[in-house]
Amino acid sequence: MNELNTTPERPTIEPQRFYTRFTDTGFLHVGTFTGITLNGERRYFMWQTDAWKEIYLSGFEYYRDDDDTHFAESSRVDVQQLSPGAVETEPGGGSFLDAYFGHDLDDPINQQGRTKKADELEAHISDADNEDEEDDMLMTEVDAMVQHGIAVGIATIAHRGQLDKLGYDYIDHPARVAESFDWLNEPVEHCTAWLHDVIEDTDISASDLLKAGMLPEIVTAVELMTRRTDVANADYYDRIRQNPAALAVKLADINDNLADWRFRKLDYDTQVRLSNKYFHARQLLQPATDETENS
DSSP states (O other), X not given: OOOOOOXXXXXXXXXXXXXXXXXXXXXXXXXXXXEEEXXXXXXXXXXXXXXXXXXXXXXXXXXEESSSEEEEEETTSOGGGEETTEEOSSOOOOOHHHHHHOSOTTOHHHHHHXXXXXXXXXXXXXXXXXXXXXXXXXXXXXXXXXXXXXXXXXXXXXXXXXXXXXXXXXXXXXXXXXXXXXXXXXXXXXXXXXXTTHHHHSSOOHHHHHHTTOOHHHHHHXXXXXXXXXXXXXXXHHHHHTSHHHHHHHHHHHHHHTOHHHHTTSOHHHHXXXXXXXHHHHHHTSOOOOTTTTO
C-alpha cells in the first residue's frame, strides 16, 4: 500500500514582476507583483507601502500587452498614484509572512501554529535561496515574455517617426537585429537588440529602462552599445567586447547595416564611409591576442 507523503511541499516563489504603462510623460510604474505556490495553493502579493499585501484574482481588472501598454493592475489601487518601487495608498498592514499567516499573528492562541508555520516556510525559503547560482539566473518563459513585451513597446514608441538613411521606418532596424536572437532562449540579447539605439538616439535614459522593468543586465548591455563623446572608439569597442550580450548584438547590428539589400541603395560616398567604419569596428571587436604567449 502506498503511504501518503506528508513532507511539506517546497514553495515555488516567483520573481517580482514589474508592469508599466506608457503615458505622454514617459513610463508609469503600475505595480510590482509576485506569487508563491505552497502545497498546491497559489497566492498573489503586491508591493504596497513597504510591505507585500496579498491580493486575489478578483482584484485584477485586466491584463493587456500591446505596443503602448504592458501591465496588470489591481482594482484596489488608483494607478495614477503609483510610483516606482511602492504604492501610494493607505498601508495594507503586515509583511509577506503576515499575508501568508493572516492578520491575527499577535493572538497568543495562534502563536504556536504561527511559529511552526513560520519556521517551516522560512526553512523552505532558505533552501530556495541556496539553489545553484546558475539556476537562480535562469529566466522563466514568463520573465522572457514580459521583458520582450516591454522592450518592443519602448523601442516602438521611442523610435516612432524616425527614419533611416533610406527613408524607411527606423524601428525596422532594431526589429531585424532582434530577429537574430530567440526571445525565449536568448532573452538578454534579444531585448538588447530591440533597445540598442534608444539611449543614443532618443530621450530614453538607462534609468527609464530600469524603471520600466527591464533587467539590469539588459540595460547594462544597451549602455555599453551607446556611443558617448567622451569615450574613444578603441575604449568603446573594448568594453563591448568584454560583455557577451553586447558583443553579440553589436556584431548583428553591423551585419544588418552592411546587408547587401540595403547597402547597395546607399550613395557611393556613404558606402565607402560605412565600409571603412565597420571594417575597423570588426577588427576592434576581435578577441584580444595574448601578447605574452610567445614571449
